[in-house]
Amino acid sequence: MNMPLTSAPEGDRRIDPFMISVLKSRFEAIVREMTLVVMRASRSAVIKNARDFSCAILTYDHELVTVEDALPIHVMSMDMATRPLTELFDDISEGDIFVNNCPYTGGTHHADLIMAMPVFVEGVPLFWVVALSHHADTGAPAPSTYLPFAKNIFEEGMHFPCVRIAENYEEKADILRIGSMRNRVPDLWLGDVRAQIGACRTGERRIRELCGRYGRETVLDFIKDWFDYGARAAKAAIQKLPAGDYTYSLAHDPVPGVADDGIPINVTVRVDPEEGEIVVDVRDNIDCVPGGLNLSENTCTGSCRIGVFNNLDESVPHNEGAKSRVRVEMREGSAIGKPKYPVGTSVATTNVNDRLMIAGNAVFSEMGAPYGHAESAFHLPAGVGVISGDDPFKQGKSYINQVFVGYGGGGANSGHDGWLTYCGPANAGLIQLDSVEVDESMYPILIERRGVKTDSQGFGEYEGAPGMDGVFYPLDHTMTVAYAADGKVNPPKGVLGGQPGGASDTVRIEPDGARVTLAEFSEENFAAGQKCEFTSCGGGGYGAPEARDPARVAASVNRGWLSLSLAREVYKVALREAGEPGLYEVDADGTAALRA
C-alpha cells in the first residue's frame, strides 16, 4: 500500500474521503457516457476509428474537472476554447450551446469543432460540458482538413469563432445551414454535429441530477478537494525529478514555399522539485511561417503540457489542480506559440504540433536514464491520407474520408520498446487501424499489402517501434490522396545513444512497375492502374543498442521486425537456429565474443 505522504491535513478537507472517490467516479461516468454518445452516433471514420474527439467537464470559470478516455492533447487546454465565451457573451442562458473552431478565439484548428454547453443548477451556471470532434470536411478550398500551404484563414475551411448554435435547447437552423452548405459531405457533418449536441445534452442532464442528489454545495466542495488532490499528486510526482533546466531541439522537415529550411523547434523545461512545479518555455522559436503549419495558442499550450504528463506517473489525475503545477511560456507571433491573425493554422494539430509534443516527451531524457522518451513517428503519411474520388460501383457518387491503412511507430522509453500502432503523439496509440475488408467494402480501393516494415525501428537498448508500409490503389477510377508525410528528412531521433527510426516516403507505382517518388507534402491523383505506396516512420531508440538484452533481440528477429544481419551488426548479438523454421535463439558464447 502506498502511504499518503502528501495527503491532506484533516482540517483542509471539505468532504468525507469516500465522497471524493464517489464523486470522482460519478464525474468520470458522465464524461464516459458523453464519449459513448459521440463515438457511437458519429459517422466519420476520423471520429469513430481514430477516436479524434474528446469530451470534458470544466467548471463555469473554466477549470478542468475531468477527462476520461479523451485524447490528452485536446483536453489539457480545453479551457482556452471556453474562456472566450464568458468574455464575448453577457447573456449565456440555460439551453444555450456554442461552437468554436477558430484558433483566434481559443480553438485548436479549423477541423476541430469544439462544442460547449453551460450547466445551470438552480439558475446558477456551475459547469461547462464540452465535446470536441474532428470533422471530415470543413469546406476548405482543397478536399482535406490538413492544408500545409494555406497561408491564412481565408484559404482554410469555415470558421465559427464562438457562435451560438442552440438557444433554449432548440437548434438554430440558420447557423447550422451555414455550416452544412459549405461542406463537401453535409450529411456527415450534420450527423457528427448532432452527435456532439447529444453528448452535451447528456452531460448537462447528468450533472444537474448529480447536484440534485448530492447537493450543490457538496459537489462544489468536492471540486475544491479534487483540485487540491490533483495538485498534491502532481507535486509529489514532480518532486521525484532532478532539478534543473533542460533543453531539447528538433526540426520539422522542409516544406517548399512555407519553410524551405524546415521548422526548428526548441523546448526548455525548468524543473523545480522543491516547489513541485515545472515551467515549459517555448519562447525561443521562429516567427510564424506563410502556411498552415503554425500552431494555435490552444495546441501549443496543450502540447507543452502533454509532454510533462507523459513523463509523470499515470496515476496523477488530469485536472485543474495537476495542470496548475505546469506553466507554459510562449511568444505571440511565433510558429510555436500564439499565432498572429490571420496566419494559417490548418495543420496545427499534427506536423509541427507533433514535433512539439515529441520534443516535450524527449526533453526529459536530458535528465539521463530512466527519464524521458525517444522521438516517435508523426501523423500524416499517405497511409493515413484523406482519400477522395467518384465511386464507380455507386454510380459515381463522391466519397471523401481519412483512411487509417498504416501509420508510424512509437518511441522507446526506459524499460519498454515503442508502441507499434502508435500513429502520432496526439492520439499516441489510442486509435484503431482500419480493417482491410471494411475499407475495401466501403471505398472502391484495394489494399495490396500493409504491415510492419522490417528494420525500420530506431535501434537501442529499448527499440522504437518499427514503421508500417503498404500499397493501396483505386479500382476502376481516379483516386486523390492528400497527405503531409513529415519525417523523410528528419526521421524520429533516438535518445541517450538510441538510433533514429526509419524515414517516411511516398511512391507512385506505375502500371509497368516504374516507381516515382512523390513530394513529401502533397495531394496526388492515382488513375486506375497506378498504385500508392506509403512508408511511415519508425520510432527512435532509447539507450545504446549494445546494451539491449539479447533475449529481446532474439524476440525482435522472431517477430520478423529485425533482420539477422542487423542483430549481429548493430546489436552485437549472435543467434542460432532453434530447431524449427524461422525460429532463433541467443547464442550466448557468440554474443559474448561479439560484445567483448
Added chain:
Amino acid sequence: MSYQVCIDIGGTFTDCLVSDPDGGISIFKSPTTPGEFEKGFINVLHVAAEGLGRSPGQFFSEIEMIVHGSTVSTNALVERKTVKVGLLLNEGHRDILVLREGPRKGAFQWKIDYPEPYVPIHLTHTVPGRIDARGRELTPLDETAVRAAAAKLAESKVEAVAVGLLWSVVNPVHELRVREILAEEMPGVPVTLSHEINPMPREYKRVIAAAIDASISPIVRRYIEDLKTALDAQGYGGELLLANCVGGMMPLPEMLRKPIYSVMSGPTLAPMAALALSDAPDIIVGDMGGTTFDVSALRDHQIIVTPDSMIHDDNLGIPKVDVRSVGAGGGSIASVDAGGLLHVGPHSAGARPGPACYGHGGTEPTVTDANVILGIVDPDYFLGGKMQLDRAAAERAVGKIATALGVSLQEAAYSIYTTSNHNMVAAIEEITVREGINPRDSYFVCGGGATAIHIAEMVDILGLTRYMIPRFMAGLSAFGGLISDIRREEAAVALTSDAAFDFDAVNTTLDALKAQGSAFLEDAGVPEEARGFEIAFMGRYEYQSFEIEVPLTIDGPLTPEHLPEMVEAFHRMHERIYSIRTDGDTVEFTSWKLRAIGHRPGQDMWSRFSLPAQQGETRAKGHRGVYSEQTRQIEQLPVYDLSDLGAGAALPGPCLVEAPTFTAYLKAGHDGVLDAQGNLCVTVDATRAGAIAVTTAQIPA
C-alpha cells in the same frame, strides 16, 4: 426419479444443481480440480448423491440429462496453455494478428510492451492469391506456396492449423482448396477455416477466431473424451450437453466441430437464468465472486450478444453473450495513493491467501474484511458456519486504511464498501448505457455468493426500484444451465444496401442458414414442434465502420414489400442504441444471422416447485450490529434465517437475511417478500431509502 443436472465449473468451486420432476432443486458444491476437471465433476455428483440419500450407482442411473458449463477452454486461454498452431494468410497481410484491432489502453500508461501476436510470426505463413470484395479472383491461389508452407508447419510440429484469407466470406474457393492441400500434406492435423468459424467481413476478427479455435481444438476434444470415459465408468447412460457462449447448449459432436463456442460459456448462463426467473423486459444480472464482478443485461427480454469480448490482448472474434467482468470482488484490495485517494481493486487477494479475515496469511485490506467490520458478514456464520473468520485480522488490515485516511475504523470500512459498490455501478452503467437500457427502469437479478451484501446500496445509487435475490443465487449460472435451450448461432455474409437490395442473394443466404439450423436441431434430436428460429441482420449507415444487430421478424422469403420494414427496424435500433437516427441515409446490410433453438423436455421442471406458505409471523433468529453511514453509529438489525421462512414471508429493511450460501443486507426502504419459488423479491421505497436515487446512466431522449 429422473433427475436433470447442471454442473458449472468455477474457479474455486464446482457447482451442481439437481432438479427433480416435482420441481425441487438442490445445490451442491465441491472444490474444482484444475488440470483434471472431470474429477471435480464426478466428485460433486457423488456429493449430490449423498445429499439426496442415494447411492452413487442409483443416482447415476436416475439422471436423464447432464448439462455442463465447462471451463477447460477458458482456462487454457487464460493460462496461455493452448496448443501450437500454424496460420496461413494472404501474401502482403502477414501482420493481421500483430496489428490486431483496438487501441492502447490508458493514455498515460507508457510502461508497457506491445503484445505478442496470438500466433507467432515464425508459424505464420503467407501465400499468393487474392479475392476482392465483390468475390472476384484477382490472383489465383499459389498451390505450390501452400504446400511449401505446410511443409514448414509440419517441421514445426504444429498440432492444428488456422486459415484466414481475405474475402473468403464472399468467395471461399481459396480457403477450401487450402484445406484440401493441407489434408494431403499434413493428414490428421485439424484445420479451422476462417469463413466457417466466424463468417464476418472484418479480417482480424475472423482470423483471430480461427486461430483461437484451432489452438483449443485438441484440448476440448481431449476433455470431452476424458469426461465421457469418467461418466461411462460411473455407469451413466443419459444425455450430455455442453454450454456454449451464445446462451444455450450444444450436443458434443457440434462442440467438437466448433470448440471456440465453449469459451467463457459458464458465465453466459447467468443471464439465461434471469430470463426464466423474471418477465421484466430489461434486466441487469450481477454476479459478484471473490475476484470479479460479472455483469450482463437483457434488453426487451432478449439476451445481448456482443462482437467485442476480449481474452488477454485479443478479441475472441466470435459473437458471445455479453458478460463483462471488472476487478471488484470480495477479495479486491483497498489502497490509498500518494495524493490521499482511496482505491479498491482491481488487484485481488485471490483465493489464496484471500482476505485477511480468512486467516490464511493475508494482510491486505479487502472488501470482505470491510464487510466483517461493518457487521454485514457474521464471522461465525460464513458459508453457513463452515468457515470461521478472524475479525481481529480484518481490523488490523482495514486499520491501515483508517490511518491513511485519518478516519475511524468503521468509516474506513464503509469507504471501502461504498467505493467497491461504485466500481460495480460503473460496470453496470457501462453495459446498460452502451446497449440502450435505462438502468432505472430495469430489474436486477443477483447471482454469485457476494452480490446480496452489496446490492441494496448499488440499487440506491442506480435508482432501481425492484430486485431479486434468487434462492439459488450462489449457483445462478448452473441454474441457467439447467433451464436453457439447445442453441446454435450461424452467420453468413451477403453485402447489399437499401439503394439496390439484392433479394436473390439474401434469400439464398437465409435459406442456406435455415437448412444448416434445421440440420443442427435434427442431429440434436429436437422434434419438429420443439424447434424455433430467430433471424437477424447486421446493418450500418453508409460509411459507418461498425454494424449493429437488428432482429428480423419476417417469415419466408424477403420481397420488396419487406424492405421498408427492415430499414425502419434498423433506424429504430440505431436510435435505441446511439440515440440518433438518420432517415433517408443509405442503409447497408453486411451479414445475416440465424439462431436455431431447440426446447428440451424437462427444462421447465423447476417451475413446478412451490415453497409452503409462511405460517404465522416471520421471526428473526437474532440481532446484529451493522454500521450505518447515515448516523455513523452501529445499529442493531434483525437477522432472518432463510430456511425458517415460507412463501409470502415479509422481510422489511433494514435487516439481514442469511442462508448457507449467502448473506443479504436489505437497507432501510428495501422490503423483501419470499415468492412461491422461494426467491427473495425486494421493492424499494425511495422515500424511505437512505438516498434519493439518481442514475447517471441513461440514453438521452
